[in-house]
Every structure is written in structure tokens, then in C-alpha cells.
Amino acid sequence: MIDPRIYETFREIGEDLYAADMISSHGGNLSIRLGDRVIIKRRGAMLGRLKPHDLIETRLDKNDSGVVLASTELLVHRAIYLNTPALAVCHCHPRTAVAFSLSRDEIVPIDNEASYLLKKIPVVTEEFASGTPQMANKVAEAVKNYKIIMLRGHGSFATGQTLDEAFMWSTILEEACQIILAAKTINEPFKEYRAMSEAYSKF
Template identity: 50%
Template structure:
């Protein structure tokens, strides 16, 4: 399992979708959540950087888990997600600061895969109960959502599927951003 987290974490970092210590990922296996450790470097995950805790119980290594554990748990409880990937894609985050509306991809891949990407707002954006309450609703209508000014949360049956939505969103956001500089729509 560590190898999958390592591969996806490296892909996120190389793609510029996270900073050295940013982002987090998890998968659910029954009632157990496997989630990246708080402060881990996703691009260089090592043994011990993926911790296991309960979906509904603070057991195992929950104190070591990402600060977004409360959000991951809420998404698992209220959606059919099997994997969650949280990143900080710069163009998508920039677009989220310019609108309170969904991001609507104008490129073919983004339009096909994503259609509309909900943008949600919260006073406390990192690991808050407010995000835990709002995000599952957004992810029940789309495979990825952007938390205004913070980052994206993608869900899938695997981490690879969640990565696909994350990279498609960032490319779509970049295309919107670049085309808007030349008279295209935002």
C-alpha cells in the first residue's frame, strides 16, 4: 500500500500540485482509514508516513494523521468515495479566489471529465468542522471540489482516479486563466 501512496505523492509533487509538505491522501478499507501523516512530504513518503485509524473511532495513529482527517472521515461517511486526494493546484486555487460560482472547464478533457467543479467557502479552511459539513455535499455532485483559497479535494474508487480529476482540474483552470488573458471567458 505504501508504494501506491509513494507513486501518487511523487506525481502530485512533480506536477506542481503541492508544495514540499502540502496536501494529503487517504483510502478507506472497511472501517479503517489509511491517511498520510501530518507534515509528511508526499513527494518523498517513507515507511511510517501512512497511518491507520478508524472511520468512526479515534484509535490507532489518529493523533499522527493529517489535520484534514475530520474532512476525510466526513467524505467517506457521506459519499461512496474509496479514495481522497487533497492538493493545492495553483491555477484552480487562483480561479477560486475570483468567483463564488462553479468552475466550468472550457477544454475538451475538462468538460468531459469534470463538467462543473463546485467552489465552496469556509471561514476556517484547514481541517475544520465547517469544511467537513460542506465538502461531502459538493463531492456528491462532482468528483472534485475546490475549497476557496485553499485547494482541491478529489474522490475516486482509487487514488489514481482522484489524481486524474486533480490534474484535469488544474489543466482546465490553467486554460481558463490563460484564455481569459486574451479575451476568453473566465
């Protein structure tokens, strides 16, 4: 039985992700690590309308009965937990960020908050689809060094100690990308307000 407090957090953040246009009806995923176990969305469940039975608990290191029900993306979530200190993962499809990932190898925010908190977001490419070991390893390697990364043309993976934290990085990324887009539309020269911002790409 999954603790109702844990369900409540999943439900709230799932709802918020959908309301914020960061996922499609059945897209995206959330998980947390509880000791040697993972709690993740059930295969095919809608993140914006999670019911208590939509959460699956399974082992971190190998398969058990939970695994057949778990999301196909379990593999990448597991790889992240096994290779990084993360205790929560938020995977979503922030639209503007996905659009930028098509042309850039890294996204360097220009707004204050994201500059502060993220500095830059690397973009990784993986031709194998969602749920393959190749993709899992690539993503896990990238989030070893960054709070949030983009998988080109697909979406973002953010990690944190709690789901709230991982969700926060995701919204900050999308906000940063929308601001870059808006600034491009305005198309006027920047007045730089951040000292040493040229070094962000080295972060």
C-alpha cells in the same frame, strides 16, 4: 502493517503531485478507505517523499491510537468517507484553480477533456480553517454530487474508487484552469466546438 502495494501507490502519486507543482513541500493529502479503516498521511510528512512509516491506519468511525499521528485533515477525509461512496481522496493545491476559486462560484472548463469528464467544478467557501468540523461537513456535502470541488482560496478535494482516479480528476481540473487562463491571455473570441455547452453550468 500497511500492504507494500498500497504504500507504493501513495508514494508514486505523492511524488507526482509535488513534481506537478500541485502541492508545497508539506501540503496536500491523500487517503484511501479500506473497509472500516482509513489510510492517510502522517502528520507533518512530506507527500513528495513518502516513507512507509509515513502512512497511518486508523478507524473510520472513531478515534484509536493511530489518530494522534494522522494528518490534521483526517476529519474531512473521514467525513467524506462517511457521507459519500468515495474510496479514495486526493486533496491538493492546484495553483491556477485556487486562483480562479477566488473570483468564481463555479469553474466551467472550456477544453474538451474536462468538459467531457467534469462539466463543472463548484467552489465552496468556508471561513473555518482546515481540520475543523465545519469545513469537513461542507466539503463532504459538496463532493456528494461532484467528483472534484474547490474550497475557495485553499485547494481541491477529489474523490474516486482508487487514488489514481482522484489524482486524475485533480490534474484534469488544473489543466482545465491553465487552459482557461491561457485563453484569457490570448483574448480572442471563442469558436464554440461543443454542442449544448451552455448547459454545463446546470450539471
